[in-house]
Amino acid sequence: MLRIGVIGCGGMGRDHIRRLMGTIPNCTVVGCADYLMEVAQKVADQYGIIAFQTGEELIASKDVDAVVIASIDSTHKHYILEALKYEKYVFCEKPLSETIEDCEEVIAAETKIGKRLVQIGFMRRYDRGYAEMKRIISSGELGAPLIVHAAHRNVTQNDDYTTEMAIANTAVHEFDVIRWLLEDEYTSGQVLKVRQSSCSPITRFENPQLVLLETASGARIDVEVQLADGYAYDIQCQVVCEKGTINLPDPYAVTIRSNATRSTPLLKNWTNRFIEAYDIEFTQWVQSVIDDKITGPSSWDGYAACITADAVNRSRGSNQFFPIEMIAKPDLYK
Ligand code: ISE
Numbered sequence: 001m002l003r004i005g006v007i008g009c010g011g012m013g014r015d016h017i018r019r020l021m022g023t024i025p026n027c028t029v030v031g032c033a034d035y036l037m038e039v040a041q042k043v044a045d046q047y048g049i050i051a052f053q054t055g056e057e058l059i060a061s062k063d064v065d066a067v068v069i070a071s072i073d074s075t076h077k078h079y080i081l082e083a084l085k086y087e088k089y090v091f092c093e094k095p096l097s098e099t100i101e102d103c104e105e106v107i108a109a110e111t112k113i114g115k116r117l118v119q120i121g122f123m124r125r126y127d128r129g130y131a132e133m134k135r136i137i138s139s140g141e142l143g144a145p146l147i148v149h150a151a152h153r154n155v156t157q158n159d160d161y162t163t164e165m166a167i168a169n170t171a172v173h174e175f176d177v178i179r180w181l182l183e184d185e186y187t188s189g190q191v192l193k194v195r196q197s198s199c200s201p202i203t204r205f206e207n208p209q210l211v212l213l214e215t216a217s218g219a220r221i222d223v224e225v226q227l228a229d230g231y232a233y234d235i236q237c238q239v240v241c242e243k244g245t246i247n248l249p250d251p252y253a254v255t256i257r258s259n260a261t262r263s264t265p266l267l268k269n270w271t272n273r274f275i276e277a278y279d280i281e282f283t284q285w286v287q288s289v290i291d292d293k294i295t296g297p298s299s300w301d302g303y304a305a306c307i308t309a310d311a312v313n314r315s316r317g318s319n320q321f322f323p324i325e326m327i328a329k330p331d332l333y334k
Contacts, residue, residue: 002028003030010070013068017032020286056082076092077096080109095172120298126284133181133248141243142243145239146240148182151234155228172308176305179305189315191209191313233267235248281296
């Protein structure tokens with residue numbers, strides 16, 4: 001039984017506690033922490049677990065074998081480094097961090113230990129649709145991938161969401177999953193301003209935005225990012241290869257025939273859209289920690305996504321591609 005501590009008791013943290021306690025084999029959650037102590041206490045009471053006073057205390061506890069971080073993005077680096085101090089396995093929700101320097105610090109700390117201890121929560125890699133797309137691309141049966149068209153549409157976002165977060169917290173999923181699908185690295189990127197949607201709270205963030213990326217092999221990618229699309233949580237991805245195209249399937253949905261109309265409902269949030277992916281992701285993570293060899297998305301992958309988001313965000317307003325230049329890849333991640 002792997003004993004897990006969860007830092008961050010917001011929507012994602014609570015969903016992970018539910019999953020780790022109810023669905024995922026060979027593990028249990030022993031405690032949680034949140035910067036709002038009363039929130040941590042409420043969740044702890046619900047599950048009969050310990051509410052730690054702080055994330056640091058949770059990480060240091062002898063009762064905690066491995067740590068899950070689902071707190072706000074700006075705290076990720078700190079808690080990862082803290083977990084690395086104790087050489088504990090740590091699963092951190094994406095993004096690894098908001099800054100390149102933070103990512104490099106995590107990479108330096110992990111390579112110093114000389115063992116992969118960090119996994120980043122890029123759950124889309126565990127989605128059956130994306131996994132099948134990767135299998136087809138890697139098989140080479142459709143030839144080389146040339147172009148990717150992707151759309152990441154949210155119904156709504158929190159009050160504190162910003163234009164930059166649409167890239168660093170939302171489109172970061174596409175940055176990871178497309179790089180993984182294509183097995184290619186980005187060389188440059190930019191974001192374009194688009195006619196603004198009346199569904200957006202315009203004063204808060206730009207919506208939509210259009211991201212363009214180039215890869216080392218010359219593939220081109222466009223990602224439409226919407227934070228307030230006015231209809232559903234909708235994730236689309238099409239990879240155009242030399243001999244055919246591959247499309248991400250929509251999630252399972254029943255067909256309703258009524259009122260002279262045939263319809264299929266769409267989902268409203270990511271926790272439902274990727275529920276199976278999260279389950280597979282955590283099942284594999286727990287097993288890999290027990291086996292003492294993690295294989296999921298690494299700090300390096302978190303860094304690659306972050307450096308891409310950084311270049312894209314810096315390009316805003318310039319109408320130019322900004323270079324994406326990574327440091328040399330440490331052996332640990334090869
Ligand atoms: C959120 O943090 C996620 O990870 C979701 O998958 C994404 O769709 C959303 O935009 C993010 O805020």
